Amino acid sequence: MKQSMTLIPTLREVPADAEVKSHQLLLRAGFMRQNSSGIYSYLPLGRQVLQKIEAIVREEMDGAGAVELLMPALQQAELWQESGRWYTYGPELMRMKDRHQRDFALGATHEEVITSLVRDEVKSYKRLPLTLYQIQTKFRDEKRPRFGLLRGREFIMKDAYSFHANQESLDEVYNKLFTAYSNIFRRCGLNFRAVIADSGAMGGKDTHEFMVLSDIGEDTIAYSDTSDYAANIEMAPVTATYQKADEPYRELEKVHTENQKSIEEVSSYLKVSPESCIKSLLFRIDEKLVLVLVRGDHEVNDIKLKNLFNAGTVDLATPEETKAAMNCAVGSLGPIGSGDNIEIVADHAVRAVVNGVCGANQEDFHFVNVNSDRDFSHVKFEDLRFIQEGDPSPDGEGTIKFAMGIEVGHVFKLGTRYSEAMQATFLDENGRTQPMIMGCYGIGVSRTLAAVAEQFNDEKGLVWPANLAPFQLHIIPVNIKDEIQSSLASELYSSLKVSGYEVLFDDRQERPGVKFADSDLIGIPVRITVGKRAAEGIVEMKIRKTGEVLELHKDELPAVIEKFISNR
Amino acid sequence: MKQSMTLIPTLREVPADAEVKSHQLLLRAGFMRQNSSGIYSYLPLGRQVLQKIEAIVREEMDGAGAVELLMPALQQAELWQESGRWYTYGPELMRMKDRHQRDFALGATHEEVITSLVRDEVKSYKRLPLTLYQIQTKFRDEKRPRFGLLRGREFIMKDAYSFHANQESLDEVYNKLFTAYSNIFRRCGLNFRAVIADSGAMGGKDTHEFMVLSDIGEDTIAYSDTSDYAANIEMAPVTATYQKADEPYRELEKVHTENQKSIEEVSSYLKVSPESCIKSLLFRIDEKLVLVLVRGDHEVNDIKLKNLFNAGTVDLATPEETKAAMNCAVGSLGPIGSGDNIEIVADHAVRAVVNGVCGANQEDFHFVNVNSDRDFSHVKFEDLRFIQEGDPSPDGEGTIKFAMGIEVGHVFKLGTRYSEAMQATFLDENGRTQPMIMGCYGIGVSRTLAAVAEQFNDEKGLVWPANLAPFQLHIIPVNIKDEIQSSLASELYSSLKVSGYEVLFDDRQERPGVKFADSDLIGIPVRITVGKRAAEGIVEMKIRKTGEVLELHKDELPAVIEKFISNR
Known part of the structure; x- marks a missing residue:
């Protein structure tokens, strides 16, 4: 394709409304244009990449x-x-x-x-x-x-x-x-x-x-x-197993914790780690209220709750619902003395908390020295929390990231x-x-297409993998008005096309700097520059991805290209 | 493609609402289905033909x-x-x-x-x-x-x-x-x-x-x-030239033609041919009224009028406009005595009418022995009529059909x-x-796609040209449950696919009659039937278009197919 015959409107500036790399570069390199919000035209280069993806699909x-x-x-x-x-x-x-x-x-x-x-x-x-x-x-x-x-x-x-x-x-x-x-x-x-x-x-x-x-x-x-x-x-x-601390159970005690509500506040006030706290949250699961316990440093995964109860909806109870059911505020909930009407489920990690802290169902009070096996009744232990980085991978191999x-x-x-x-x-x-x-x-x-552009770029522009690139080769005569350069470039263009390559030929009358910058921006895998040594039949081949540059005689070119393109 | 894996829902009956062959056959052969009025799904066979047309485009x-x-x-x-x-x-x-x-x-x-x-x-x-x-x-x-x-x-x-x-x-x-x-x-x-x-x-x-x-x-x-x-x-x-009849001009005469209005009525009443009559029609061209004359057997081409007057709109004058302007009814109009205010244009053919008939701008009267050069004033002669079968071709070669x-x-x-x-x-x-x-x-x-289906069919179904056919070859084992037939058919299916042909393999458990009728309906160019002589390695090759049948040994098949497909 001669570049003068197609439409590749490159931009030097980053478009103001394009936040991510792929969006910026696909606009800047002339692969697409916006028609209206969320609606785009795929310009010739974009259309070609799309077709390559479609062919693979x-x-x-x-x-x-x-x-x-x-x-x-x-x-x-x-x-x-x-x-x-x-x-x-x-x-x-x-x-x-x-x-x-x-x-x-x-x-x-x-x-x-x-x-x-x-x-x-x-x-x-x-x-x-x-x-x-x-x-x-x-x-x-x-x-x-x-x-x-x-x-x-x-x-x-x-x-x-x-x-x-x-x-x-x-x-x-x-x-x-x-x-x-x-x-x-x-x-x-x-x-x-x-x-x-x-x-x-x-x-x-x-x-x-x-x-x-x-x-x-x-x-x-x-x-x-x-x-x-x-x-x-x-x-x-979560497949983590929890080891109980090897320390004796101390006596359950209700302590005054004025205005301390969140886990951070309580643990800091009582000088215990969040891991020693038990977070109690009241959920409305379909029509039923359920008290859910997780360790203070864990988060409830409501999808797991939903699946456990085979429920349609899972929502946190409102303060009003909480007050009506438990006669206390959201921040003071706890499993001890919560009444027989409220079902309680706890994450496995809670079982291993020794001498922990939990809400006392009474404003400004918490229990300390809480031990679930001793102090809780009617609690089912299940996997209820979000996995975290550092947890063992559920398939038993490695660690979660x-x-x-x-x-x-x-x-x-x-x-x-x-x-x-x-x-x-x-x-x-x-x-x-x-x-x-x-x-x-x-x-x-x-x-x-956008995801590939997002993963394949560098500071100069797009860097297409060879099998998705809109063209495989980009031929650039440094000075198209120079008879020798122009004629060698045309000769290579014709012969490489005949060999089955997709070739973009920059036949525009532009300054070399513009052409090279456009070429880097577009990101065709191999660039062939025809410059001053054209008279000797010498051209430069540059690999977009690595920046590697080779000076080659035109007769060597086909073999080197074939090796590079088939190596991909 | 194994027929059991794709969707080719053939129909024996002609769908009630399908008026034309292409519509009927594309539905019957399972190339498409209607979703709602004027909106269709292209089923797998239809999609394939579309893609072939798209590739050519x-x-x-x-x-x-x-x-x-x-x-x-x-x-x-x-x-x-x-x-x-x-x-x-x-x-x-x-x-x-x-x-x-x-x-x-x-x-x-x-x-x-x-x-x-x-x-x-x-x-x-x-x-x-x-x-x-x-x-x-x-x-x-x-x-x-x-x-x-x-x-x-x-x-x-x-x-x-x-x-x-x-x-x-x-x-x-x-x-x-x-x-x-x-x-x-x-x-x-x-x-x-x-x-x-x-x-x-x-x-x-x-x-x-x-x-x-x-x-x-x-x-x-x-x-x-x-x-x-x-x-x-x-x-x-219209490039036709008209020869004046070699007869002397007779005296212009106004005759009574009670209730005779159309060219057919007048010509039959006066016992003259329509070619001897002059049809007069009043048009409103943009804002101007123009009287347009054509021979009785010709029709006014309003595109030509529009172009002649470089006009935006061309319409026949209403009876009211006609009455107001000419003081007579639409069927009695004529160029003689129509007044100086009305522009008159006539088709070239009118000039050659000798001793013709035209309306007299007076209800129930016509002029006879009308000769335009003697009796009309202010008439411009132009090409104003529709071309007709039999007219010379405008490029000077042949006759119009x-x-x-x-x-x-x-x-x-x-x-x-x-x-x-x-x-x-x-x-x-x-x-x-x-x-x-x-x-x-x-x-x-x-x-x-529809136009091709409209031109390529016979009484049994579609007859695709090889380059647009959804598949080039259709392999049909007469009895898929027969081990020998089934295995030879599979062998041919694999080897012909490897040779680069697009092959449809009817692996369905259907009666042979159903499979052959479906095959004719679908219209794949070459059918290969694997039947009783499978044990000898003999199959039947049938050309959909000509109905020609060859019995061939499986080893001969590739060469014969290649000849047929490349001959297209």
């Missing part, structure tokens, strides 16, 4: 036995009403009316469309399993679009849906697509983890998010420093959520009607 | 120097307000509000988006010309969606836009893209014509529509039976319509600010 999806189709963006409201999401999705689902005043949604996702399609066409177990995918534009009216392509309102997604006659078949396809996803992100060169995620209200047990590790990520990942284990922090079980992650993919065992709501049934081997069991699998294609 | 566009990008579907209203089309486009432009109540259009086309993009990024003649294209989903809320993909509300289009510093540059790119378009539709195997079209109010001189010839087309094309000439019938100039056409592509010299409205200017070589000159170029990608 297609290869891996096809390899996993998924079949491509293409569903519409305009989705009739009736489908969303059948699933119920017309009423629950909120303003992120963009809605409109057609000329006949019929309601439509702009596809934010395609569970409804695919379920209605498969419901209408597949009636027998003989046609299952079936895994269908598409690469398509999605619309979600984010409240606060940000970070460029990382959180936009119109974006490109690969979404896949699988339909099964039984759970084993779902498990099998889930595992295949899990592997395909790992391959896709590995081939994109990303530093990522497949993270155990919350399956929410969907009921499915298995769900993984594919997270690119990045400081700008919005989710915290707990991962093992030695194994593959990774989970959203809410999802990581935290990182932030950008979600680029998601695999999910949906179960029968949609097939039951929309009557997508089939006849099984015994002629019985069953709801299909479903899985769904998403990849943010445009978000992956 | 990309190759030819890239070859013509166009560069791909991707613009959004969600377009802010402000852009459409700048161009003015927010107010003029009508209900076909789908509109919506986002969560902040800001107005958006769903892209029906992208002149506004691309013009704003190029306006912001290109400032100098040095960056021109620039030709950008995308393959993208478009939305148009058609009043009456019909014929399946031929007139839908959500469809796939390739749209391109070019920007130029001068007219010569536009002409050059226009010609290149004209050639690219011809290549694209030729490679799709379509019987098409590049048709001279009406540039409407856009002011551009050159515009061509690429029309696939088809009885279900909505536009009438006048084409030469011997040359490449083709035009929308409104656009074809009519055909109906489906528009699949359009190339258009836009000029400065958008660049002026949206201030897309550049600095020319002399430092002067100029509006960019633009061209736009569209291809209906999903419509092309």
Whole structure:
């Protein structure tokens, strides 16, 4: 591609509203432009990288036995009403009316469309399993679009849906697509983890998010420093065991702790460590009030509470509820003397606290020398806290560390959520009607582009991995008006294109400094500079990533390039 | 692809609401399904054909120097307000509000988006010309969606836009893209014509529509039976010359023609041919009333009137206007004694009428023995009528025939319509600010899929050309439960895939009749049937198009297939 024929509008300045590297660099290097908030045009360079990501996605999806189709963006409201999401999705689902005043949604996702399609066409177990995918534009009216392509309102997604006659078949396809996803992100060169995620209200047990590790990520990942284990922090079980201090139980005593409410205040006032304190929190779990105890240096993980009680909602009780139930304020709660009506659950760590401190259900008083086995009744011990850095990894290998992650993919065992709501049934081997069991699998294609840009850059600009780069080679004649340079550059451009390389040829009449700065910003892996030694047939080859520079005769060039590009 | 793993829901019955062959067959053969009126899902087979068409489009566009990008579907209203089309486009432009109540259009086309993009990024003649294209989903809320993909509300289009510093540059790119378009539709195997079209109010001189010839087309094309000439019938100039009959002028006479109004009535009552009658029609052209004369067997072409008077609107005068201006009814109008206030224009054919008939501007009376050079004053003779079958072709080669056409592509010299409205200017070589000159170029990608299906079918189903077929080979074991057949079929499936063919393998447990009927319906070019002679290694190869059947040993198969596929 001759640079004069395409549109690569580079910028010297960092755009004011671009907070993160990928957003800044994709704008500055002319890969994209914003149309309106959260809505972008992919300029030629951006389009090319997108297509390379799409090609990888297609290869891996096809390899996993998924079949491509293409569903519409305009989705009739009736489908969303059948699933119920017309009423629950909120303003992120963009809605409109057609000329006949019929309601439509702009596809934010395609569970409804695919379920209605498969419901209408597949009636027998003989046609299952079936895994269908598409690469398509999605619309979600984010409240606060940000970070460029990382959180936009119109974006490109690969979404896949699988339909099964039984759970084993779902498990099998889930595992295949899990592997395909790992391959896709590995081939994109990303530093990522497949993270155990919350399956929410969907009921499915298995769900993984594919997270690119990045400081700008919005989710915290707990991962093992030695194994593959990774989970959203809410999802990581705590397998730590706790050793009781080898000291004798002292006598339980109620002490005055005027105005000391928080763990910090109490522990400092009583001169004990937070680890010796027992934090008591009153939760409303569905309709029931439950007192939850964790060690003073730990935090209650409400997802674990929710799962323990198989509950719909878990919320902290309000001060009013607390007062009514316990006759004291939130900061004075404790398990001793809390009455028989209140169920108490405690985190395992509480059991190992010796001579600890807890609230006395009385304003300005705490118990000291608390020992759960001696002083508590009706307490169940469970895993209730958030995992922390330094905890043992739940898989038994290594120690937990935290990182932030950008979600680029998601695999999910949906179960029968949609097939039951929309009557997508089939006849099984015994002629019985069953709801299909479903899985769904998403990849943010445009978000992956941004995630790669976020991980592959340096102070000069983008640094594309060779297999995703918009071009593999960038030829720059230092002075295009110089007959010898221009003609050698053109000759190399033609011959390298014939050899199958994607070549960008900077044929613009610009100063060398501008061309080199643009080239660094764009980040094509190999630059070939044709300068003063063109008359001798000597050119300079520079590796964008390492900065390594070689002077080569044009006849040596093809072999060196081939070695470099195939080495990647 | 194993047929058991994909979704090809064939139908035996013709769907009730599908009027045309392509619509019926694409539904019956499982290439697509309707989601709602004018909105479709492309099932796996349909998606594959689309991708092949898209690949051809990309190759030819890239070859013509166009560069791909991707613009959004969600377009802010402000852009459409700048161009003015927010107010003029009508209900076909789908509109919506986002969560902040800001107005958006769903892209029906992208002149506004691309013009704003190029306006912001290109400032100098040095960056021109620039030709950008995308393959993208478009939305148009058609009043009456019909014929399946031929007139839908959500469809796939390739749209391109070019920007130029001068007219010569536009002409050059226009010609290149004209050639690219011809290549694209030729490679799709379509019987098409590049048709001279009406540039409407856009002011551009050159515009061509690429029309696939088809009885279900909505536009009438006048084409030469011997040359490449083709035009929308409104656009074809009439170059016919007319010979005056060699008979003496008789005396003008007013005759009583009670209740005879139409040309048919008058000519039959007076026992003259319609060719001897002169039809007089009063038009309101902008604000002016003009009497227009054509021969009785001809029709007035109002586009020609519009162009002749360089007018904004051309309408037949109402009976009231006619009465007021001419003091008679519409059916009695004529050029003799019509008064000096009314301008008269006549088609060239009128000049050659000898002793003709025309209205007398008096109810129930006509003039006979009318001769224009003797009896008319103030008449201008122009080309004013529609071309007819049998007329000489305007390019001087052959005779005009009519055909109906489906528009699949359009190339258009836009000029400065958008660049002026949206201030897309550049600095020319002399430092002067100029509006960019633009061209736009569209291809209906999903419509092309339907047009191919419309042209390539027979009574059994679709008959794909090899380069667009979803698969090239269809392997069918007659009885999949037969170990020998099944194993030979699998062996051929694997080896032919390795050889690079796209193979569909019917591994379903269905009766042979079902499998053969499905296969004919789907229309893959070559079918390989593995049946009773599998034990000997003998299979049957059938060419879908010709019905030709060959029995071959499996070892001969690759060579015969290669010959057939490469022969296409």
